[in-house]
Amino acid sequence: MTKPKIALKDVHKSFGAKQVLRGVTLDVMPSESMVVIGGSGTGKSITIKSVLGLVKPDRGEVWVDDIRADKARGARRDALLDKFGMLFQGGALFDSLKVWENVAFRLRRRLGRDEARDLAVEKLRRVGLGPENADLYPAELSGGMQKRVGLARAIADDPEIIFFDEPTTGLDPIMSDVINDLIREVVTEMGATALTITHDMTSVRRIADKVAMLHGGVIQWTGPVDDLETCGDPYIEQFINGRADGPIEALR
Amino acid sequence: MAVLSAFHGFLAGIGASVIGLLRATGALTLFAAQGIMHCFLPPWYWREVLRQMMRIGYFSLPVVGLTALFTGAVLALQIYIGGSRFNAEGVVASIVAIGIVRELGPVLGGLMVAGRVSAAIAAELGTMRVTEQIDALTTLSTNPFKYLVAPRLIAGVLTLPVLVAVADIIGIMGGFLVGVNRLNFNAGTYIANTVNFLEAGDILSGLYKAAAFGFIITLMGCYHGYNSGRGAQGVGTATTNAVVSASVLILAANYILTELFFST
Ligand SMILES: Nc1ncnc2c1ncn2[C@@H]1O[C@H](COP(=O)(O)OP(=O)(O)O)[C@@H](O)[C@H]1O
Ligand SMILES: [Mg+2]
Numbered sequence: 001m002t003k004p005k006i007a008l009k010d011v012h013k014s015f016g017a018k019q020v021l022r023g024v025t026l027d028v029m030p031s032e033s034m035v036v037i038g039g040s041g042t043g044k045s046i047t048i049k050s051v052l053g054l055v056k057p058d059r060g061e062v063w064v065d066d067i068r069a070d071k072a073r074g075a076r077r078d079a080l081l082d083k084f085g086m087l088f089q090g091g092a093l094f095d096s097l098k099v100w101e102n103v104a105f106r107l108r109r110r111l112g113r114d115e116a117r118d119l120a121v122e123k124l125r126r127v128g129l130g131p132e133n134a135d136l137y138p139a140e141l142s143g144g145m146q147k148r149v150g151l152a153r154a155i156a157d158d159p160e161i162i163f164f165d166e167p168t169t170g171l172d173p174i175m176s177d178v179i180n181d182l183i184r185e186v187v188t189e190m191g192a193t194a195l196t197i198t199h200d201m202t203s204v205r206r207i208a209d210k211v212a213m214l215h216g217g218v219i220q221w222t223g224p225v226d227d228l229e230t231c232g233d234p235y236i237e238q239f240i241n242g243r244a245d246g247p248i249e250a251l252r
Numbered sequence: 253m254a255v256l257s258a259f260h261g262f263l264a265g266i267g268a269s270v271i272g273l274l275r276a277t278g279a280l281t282l283f284a285a286q287g288i289m290h291c292f293l294p295p296w297y298w299r300e301v302l303r304q305m306m307r308i309g310y311f312s313l314p315v316v317g318l319t320a321l322f323t324g325a326v327l328a329l330q331i332y333i334g335g336s337r338f339n340a341e342g343v344v345a346s347i348v349a350i351g352i353v354r355e356l357g358p359v360l361g362g363l364m365v366a367g368r369v370s371a372a373i374a375a376e377l378g379t380m381r382v383t384e385q386i387d388a389l390t391t392l393s394t395n396p397f398k399y400l401v402a403p404r405l406i407a408g409v410l411t412l413p414v415l416v417a418v419a420d421i422i423g424i425m426g427g428f429l430v431g432v433n434r435l436n437f438n439a440g441t442y443i444a445n446t447v448n449f450l451e452a453g454d455i456l457s458g459l460y461k462a463a464a465f466g467f468i469i470t471l472m473g474c475y476h477g478y479n480s481g482r483g484a485q486g487v488g489t490a491t492t493n494a495v496v497s498a499s500v501l502i503l504a505a506n507y508i509l510t511e512l513f514f515s516t
Contacts, residue, residue, distance in 0.1 A: 054387045081393045092388040094380075106392045153392075 004063075005030045005161060005193040006051060011060035013046055020046050022217030023060070028210075033187050033194040035204050035225075037239060038214035039248065044197040045089060047214065048163045051195075052084060053077060064161070085159035085192075089166045091150040093138035099124070100134035103152045123152040127182055144175040151179070155186050162186070164196040168203050180206040201240055204228070213239065215248060283475050290395065290402040300403035308369050308404075308470070309411030313418065315368060316361045320419035323356050324348055324426025332435055344435070345442045346449035348427035353450065357419045358458045359506050362465035365412065366498040370473035373404055374494035377477025378487035386478070401478070404470040412466030413459040420458065457513045464509060465502050472498035 004027035013021040020043040028034045038044050049055040051062055051069060062070040064080060072080050093102050103120035104111075111119065121131045127148040138146055147167065154162055164183060168176035184207050187194045196207055204211060204225065212222040213236055221233040228236060238246030327348045377400060380386050389396045424446060431437040472494045480490040 049387070052387075052391055054390060078393060081391060084391055086388070086391040088384045088388055090383055092384040094385055094388070105394070109393070 002029060003065075004028055005032075005065065006195065007061075007063040008047070008051070009061040009063070011047070011050055011057045011062065013043070013050060013055060013057050019217055021050070021057070024214070024217070024219055026212055026219050026222065028193055028195055030193055031187075031191050033184075033196065033207055033209045034212060035196045035198060035208035035210070036212050036214055037197075037199055037201075037204060039199065039239075042214050043217060044214055045165055048086075048165060048195060048197065052081070052086065052163070082157075083160045085154035085157065085162040087147075087150045087154040087162070087164045087167055089169070091138070091146040093146055093149055093153070095138050097137075098134070099129075099136050099138060099141070099149055102138065102149060103156050105153065106157045120152070120156065123156050124149070126155075126186075127152045128178065144171050144179075147171065147175075147179060148182075151182060151186075155190070158190060159192060161193045161195070164194065164198075166197055166199075168198065168200050173202075176200065176202065177206075183207050199239075279479075280475055283478070284471055286397055287401045287405050287471065287474065290397045291406055293398075295398065297399055297403055300399065301406050304403050304407035305411050307372070308365070308407050308466075309415055312365050312368055312415055315364050316415050316419045317422045319360050319364050320352065320357060320423035321426040323360055324352055324423035324428075325430045327351055327356070327423075328427040328430040328435070332431075342445060344431055344437070345427070345445035348431075349424050349446045349450050350454055352423035352427070353420050353454050353458045355458070355506075355510075357423055358416050358461040358465060359502065361416050361419045362412070362462065362469065362502045362506075363499055365415065365465075366469045366472075366502060367495055369408075370469045370476075370494040370498040371491050373470060373473025374477040374480070374491045375487060377474060378480030378490040381478060381480045382482060382484075382487055396478070401474045404474055405467060408466035408470030409463050410466070412462040412469070416458060416462035417455075420455070453513075457509075460513075461506060461509050464505055468501045468505060469498050472501065 006026075006028040008024050008026045011021050011024040012019070024043075024047055026034075026036075026047075036044050036047065046055055050057045051064065053069060053072065057070055060070075061068060064083070067076065067080055069080055093099075094105070097105070100117050100120040101108075103123050104116040107116040107119055117134070121134050124131070124134060129145060129148055129152070133141065133145070133149075138149065141149065151164075151167070154164075167179050167183060171179065180203050183194070183196065186192065187207070194207075196203070198204060208225040210222065211225050211228055213220045213233070215235055220235045221231060223231060228240060234247050238248050328344055331344050331347050377386070380400070386396050386400070389399055428439075428442055428446075431442050432439045476490040476494040476497070477487075480486045
């Protein structure tokens with residue numbers, strides 16, 4: 001039996017009196033595209049940030065390959081972070097740097113300026129942005145283009161694991177479709193393990209191998225995407241049909 | 253009973269703010285220690301250091317220069333009024349020089365830069381925090397302390413003394429202009445009095461102060477920005493807190509440093 005690439009075991013996280021995660025347990029297998037769905041504010045971003053060590057869990061374990069990610073320090077943590085690429089919810093592009101410098105940010109550690117720039121332009125082309133954008137600043141781009149630059153930056157160093165935090169939120173349906181295709185493409189082509197957060201059901205059907213539903217601080221259901229319609233789980237049912245009545249309270 | 257419970261509430265309030273203050277002091281000390289450590293450990297981002305030196309030093313020159321010019325001028329007038337009963341011509345030049353170099357150059361320069369630079373740093377890092385750019389740095393295998401905090405601290409400590417040295421010269425020049433044009437002193441005597449009375453210790457003590465203030469200014473900007481609360485409001489609060497705490501700490505540090513130089 002293959003071991004999971006990423007494993008969360010009983011992860012808890014509170015902010016003050018507010019319990020956000022109350023025992024999240026989730027396995028992501030190598031080269032699998034896992035999608036986490038759930039309402040806004042349920043702790044989806046906190047979940048992936050606790051894998052990256054950006055948020056310290058109060059309790060529980062986070063494993064990446066054979067390393068305890070939540071306990072890793074120093075060189076061990078650096079080696080761990082080298083495996084990851086991350087597309088942030090708001091893009092999180094460095095606005096004092098040009099587009100190509102953003103994309104090449106990590107490459108610059110091991111490549112010279114010209115080489116890094118060439119590779120960045122290549123990655124930009126890969127996400128459908130021409131070289132004329134390379135010398136612009138992020139603020140000069142539209143929201144959809146910024147997302148694509150963020151995507152190019154996330155995949156620039158060919159990471160083993162890629163996280164996408166709401167890649168299509170705030171984009172029009174056509175641009176969403178382009179981004180979904182890109183994600184599917186980079187995951188199948190690069191053979192990377194992907195963890196995507198979304199509440200867009202179209203995205204789920206396009207990019208997921210497996211789906212996990214986060215609600216009430218725990219994973220309510222997880223399974224292959226094909227079982228989504230037939231699983232009979234009341235939470236899933238309510239979420240994918242977008243109904244106001246059901247076990248998920250609409251007011252919170 | 254009511255009085256007793258009000259008293260209780262009063263004590264609890266004091267206790268809570270003391271604990272809060274201790275916790276904040278601890279967090280700041282830890283932050284400062286980490287910042288200093290990363291100034292001395294590789295890798296260094298020299299391009300960032302240079303960029304920050306330009307922003308902190310070069311672009312503060314006009315503000316600091318004008319402040320020094322008018323301060324020197326006013327000092328000359330005031331001392332003339334006070335000193336006219338004695339030998340004004342001998343006193344004005346040397347007191348202006350000593351006052352500017354030991355005290356007013358570093359303190360007023362520091363306060364002006366505090367308003368400009370700690371606010372700018374806090375707003376920048378706060379925005380980076382809120383828009384997840386600081387998290388993004390970490391996921392791109394770059395330590396935010398090395399890339400953001402250390403270059404600013406280094407730039408602050410290195411540029412403030414230079415800035416204050418320029419301010420010293422401009423401030424003394426302000427006094428000279430008033431002395432010669434307004435009070436009709438002899439230019440040569442004024443310069444001679446300035447040079448003869450100033451000691452290297454006067455100048456150096458002011459420059460040491462400037463380095464300390466540079467550290468305080470950039471540290472406060474980084475600390476408040478880095479720990480900024482969420483949203484635009486969080487960034488606004490961070491900016492205000494950075495300026496206020498930098499200014500107060502500069503004045504407190506100035507007293508402590510003056511005591512130190514005074515007793516040696
Ligand atoms: N730094 C923080 N301090 C306090 N509360 C936070 C912080 N980060 C997130 N939260 C809270 O945790 C909850 C989950 O946040 P998040 O994971 O971002 O939600 P989402 O599922 O929409 O991505 C939210 O209610 C948010 O208010
Ligand atoms: Mg989120």
